[in-house]
Amino acid sequence: MNRLKALDQAGQSVWLDFIRRQLLDSGELARMVADDGVSGVTSNPAIFEKAIAGSSDYAAALAAQQAAGVTDAKAVYEALAIADIRDAAGALRPVYDRTKGRDGYVSLEVAPTLAHDTAGTLEEARRLWAAVGKPNLMIKVPATAEGLPAIKQLIADGINVNVTLLFAVDMYERVADAFIAGLDARDAARKDISGVASVASFFVSRIDSTIDAKLAEKAAAAGPDEARRLTALAGKAAIASARLAYHRYLHLFRTPHWQALAQRGARTQRLLWASTSTKNPAYRDVMYVEELIGADTVNTIPPATLDAFRDHGNIRASLEEAPDEAAAALRAIEAAGVSVREATDFLLADGVKQFEVAFARLLAAVAEKSASPRR
Numbered sequence: 001m002n003r004l005k006a007l008d009q010a011g012q013s014v015w016l017d018f019i020r021r022q023l024l025d026s027g028e029l030a031r032m033v034a035d036d037g038v039s040g041v042t043s044n045p046a047i048f049e050k051a052i053a054g055s056s057d058y059a060a061a062l063a064a065q066q067a068a069g070v071t072d073a074k075a076v077y078e079a080l081a082i083a084d085i086r087d088a089a090g091a092l093r094p095v096y097d098r099t100k101g102r103d104g105y106v107s108l109e110v111a112p113t114l115a116h117d118t119a120g121t122l123e124e125a126r127r128l129w130a131a132v133g134k135p136n137l138m139i140k141v142p143a144t145a146e147g148l149p150a151i152k153q154l155i156a157d158g159i160n161v162n163v164t165l166l167f168a169v170d171m172y173e174r175v176a177d178a179f180i181a182g183l184d185a186r187d188a189a190r191k192d193i194s195g196v197a198s199v200a201s202f203f204v205s206r207i208d209s210t211i212d213a214k215l216a217e218k219a220a221a222a223g224p225d226e227a228r229r230l231t232a233l234a235g236k237a238a239i240a241s242a243r244l245a246y247h248r249y250l251h252l253f254r255t256p257h258w259q260a261l262a263q264r265g266a267r268t269q270r271l272l273w274a275s276t277s278t279k280n281p282a283y284r285d286v287m288y289v290e291e292l293i294g295a296d297t298v299n300t301i302p303p304a305t306l307d308a309f310r311d312h313g314n315i316r317a318s319l320e321e322a323p324d325e326a327a328a329a330l331r332a333i334e335a336a337g338v339s340v341r342e343a344t345d346f347l348l349a350d351g352v353k354q355f356e357v358a359f360a361r362l363l364a365a366v367a368e369k370s371a372s373p374r375r
Helices: 003-009 021-025 028-036 045-053 059-067 073-098 118-132 147-157 169-188 205-220 224-232 237-252 256-263 303-312 323-335 340-371
Strands: 012-017 038-042 105-109 137-142 161-166 198-203 270-274 297-301
Touching (some): 003 012, 012 270, 012 303, 038 073, 038 297, 045 340, 073 105, 073 118, 073 340, 118 147, 137 147, 147 161, 169 237, 198 237, 237 323, 237 340, 323 340
Parallel strands (some): 012 297, 105 137, 161 198
């Protein structure tokens, strides 16, 4: 059996962390849905920046926008992105129908410049939701302090939300609480809660990249024995954090409060593993897939890692392995003088900044290509 399809038997959905016009026009996404069991698509400003700036896929669409007199770069970008998102939603609609709305989603992110603007996030999320007009859309909102009330309100509005840029277990709990509070508000207003979907996107490889670098700095200044101990902690933080977040998920969505909502049709906010390409060449290239397999989860996988897992991935129920060891690994990292909290706070701020930079490059590329769309 195709190893990617076998993940479904382990209870994990495979989503594709990639989008571009050629993927849709060539029928490749439809093939991946059929052959690989891909059941969702995620996008972000960096993905769209590479797709639009790095290809000629959008030349005709850019020419059409120019002919229509659309000159604002953000408006042009949104027109291109919305067309891609709608077509991806169409390709995924059979999955959405077959799974009764559990899978089959495509995600579109609010502008990263709104990451610390609750009102602006709400306005843009509602506008994009209406513009796409597909029930299998998820609006991506970053897990900032200002994003939390927006997440709660969007869920109360009945808008599907993909909460992005999660790095810390404690913030994951706050996100889950916001999701449940949104459902509570919607339920109190006597509105249907059975059709509202959400995922919490927990970024993994970036955690190791940051903490491993700090461990390496300390190891370089330590004696041989201490250096070996510090080096042995490398590559442990991300998987440990993810496993602890999953442990919290299992608890949060088994409470009597949740069970009462579930009785009225509510569906859990699944954890989604993001940033699952391996950044460190010393690590196995499918590490962040193999070590994060568990029931009722999603892994959004970039194309190269998807190909690698299809070729040589191993499948086991890894997420619930040794939760005590996961906690012990994080305690050991803290004891070594590396603050996991400080690292995750940095990663959130840096993630927003990176998406802002990618978004600025994206708009600049759109403006340049709009001036000469056939290039």
